[in-house]
Amino acid sequence: MILLDVLAALAGAALVVWSLADLFQSVVVPRSVGGRFRPSVLMVRLGWRLWRDGAMRIADQERREDTLAIFAPTFMMTLLAYWVFSQIVGYGLIFWALRAGLQPEPHLGGAIYFAGTSLMTIGYGDIVPLHWYTRLLALVAAGGGLATIAIVATFLFQTFAAFQKREAFVVTISERTGAPPSGLEFVIRHVKLGLMSDLGPILREAQQWIAEVMETHLAYPVLTYFRSSHDDESWVGTLGALLDASTLLITTLDADHRGQAEITLRLGSHLVRDFTGFFRLPAGDAAGVEFDEFATAYRTLGELGAPLHPLEDAWPAFAQKRAGYATQLDTMARWWRIPPARWIGDRSRIRAHVNVGAPR
Numbered sequence: 001m002i003l004l005d006v007l008a009a010l011a012g013a014a015l016v017v018w019s020l021a022d023l024f025q026s027v028v029v030p031r032s033v034g035g036r037f038r039p040s041v042l043m044v045r046l047g048w049r050l051w052r053d054g055a056m057r058i059a060d061q062e063r064r065e066d067t068l069a070i071f072a073p074t075f076m077m078t079l080l081a082y083w084v085f086s087q088i089v090g091y092g093l094i095f096w097a098l099r100a101g102l103q104p105e106p107h108l109g110g111a112i113y114f115a116g117t118s119l120m121t122i123g124y125g126d127i128v129p130l131h132w133y134t135r136l137l138a139l140v141a142a143g144g145g146l147a148t149i150a151i152v153a154t155f156l157f158q159t160f161a162a163f164q165k166r167e168a169f170v171v172t173i174s175e176r177t178g179a180p181p182s183g184l185e186f187v188i189r190h191v192k193l194g195l196m197s198d199l200g201p202i203l204r205e206a207q208q209w210i211a212e213v214m215e216t217h218l219a220y221p222v223l224t225y226f227r228s229s230h231d232d233e234s235w236v237g238t239l240g241a242l243l244d245a246s247t248l249l250i251t252t253l254d255a256d257h258r259g260q261a262e263i264t265l266r267l268g269s270h271l272v273r274d275f276t277g278f279f280r281l282p283a284g285d286a287a288g289v290e291f292d293e294f295a296t297a298y299r300t301l302g303e304l305g306a307p308l309h310p311l312e313d314a315w316p317a318f319a320q321k322r323a324g325y326a327t328q329l330d331t332m333a334r335w336w337r338i339p340p341a342r343w344i345g346d347r348s349r350i351r352a353h354v355n356v357g358a359p360r
Helices: 002-028 039-055 061-097 108-119 132-177 183-192 196-219 221-225 235-251 258-278 291-303 311-322 326-335
Strands: none
Touching (some): 002 039, 002 061, 002 132, 039 221, 061 221, 108 132, 132 221, 196 258, 235 258, 235 326, 291 311
């Protein structure tokens, strides 16, 4: 019996430490840390695969997108429940091992119940700690419970604030990139409207947005699973549009703002590499765009009067630049099942009415 009590106490302590360590690394540490076997990491990756695969079987597009959008909030609530429940069970095992120090002496279920009332600081008084060690453990459980709730509440506010800031830029830039966002459409609209002079400030704002997404989404990876509240928009699609637009400005158009485009491309490619590495997504070095697609886009820009480099020079430069991020970006788009966009992700389901006036 003594051996069973010792094993129960050790198992309970391990469960509490494992839960608190996962909470600390997931929320408090201001950067993503290793540990692929952490509970939160296992839950989100396995949970997303199952949720995503189930959602993709839904034929109706609106219902499918709504189902995918529910995952991130549901996961956050599940994670909070796990952190609290695992601590309750862990402390319950310890209290059961020390049940001689409680009055009345509880069975395992009663010990877990007492741990729950201590952790949630309810304290009905039907079970009372008699000795200093059970009293101290009850105080530790109460302190841990209060800290968990306070930390997670702060985490929720920070997460939603970062999501809203990310989406504000996505919505704003969508008037320039179209929906789904397209780098080619971004360039076409600025050429059509005579807004080429706006590109410098826009690209600087885009650089700030990319840096913020990289910092917040690697620190709190659950943010990557939050979907836009607007149809045909996504943060991955917006990133892809900015990278494609920057690549076109560098390699194809004979226009100003090449320096800002180069910085945007480097920063965005950095984000793509970091995210594909963190989520262990496959890499590659393909351009992801066929010559015929590029030639059609080239002719469209020429018909609008855009100053262009010769096609025989523009295509190899474009293909080389885009190969640095295209495959990784495409795997990101498929992992998060973003709305299909031109040159990004699964383009077979692009709506017929989207981005009228530009080649598909």
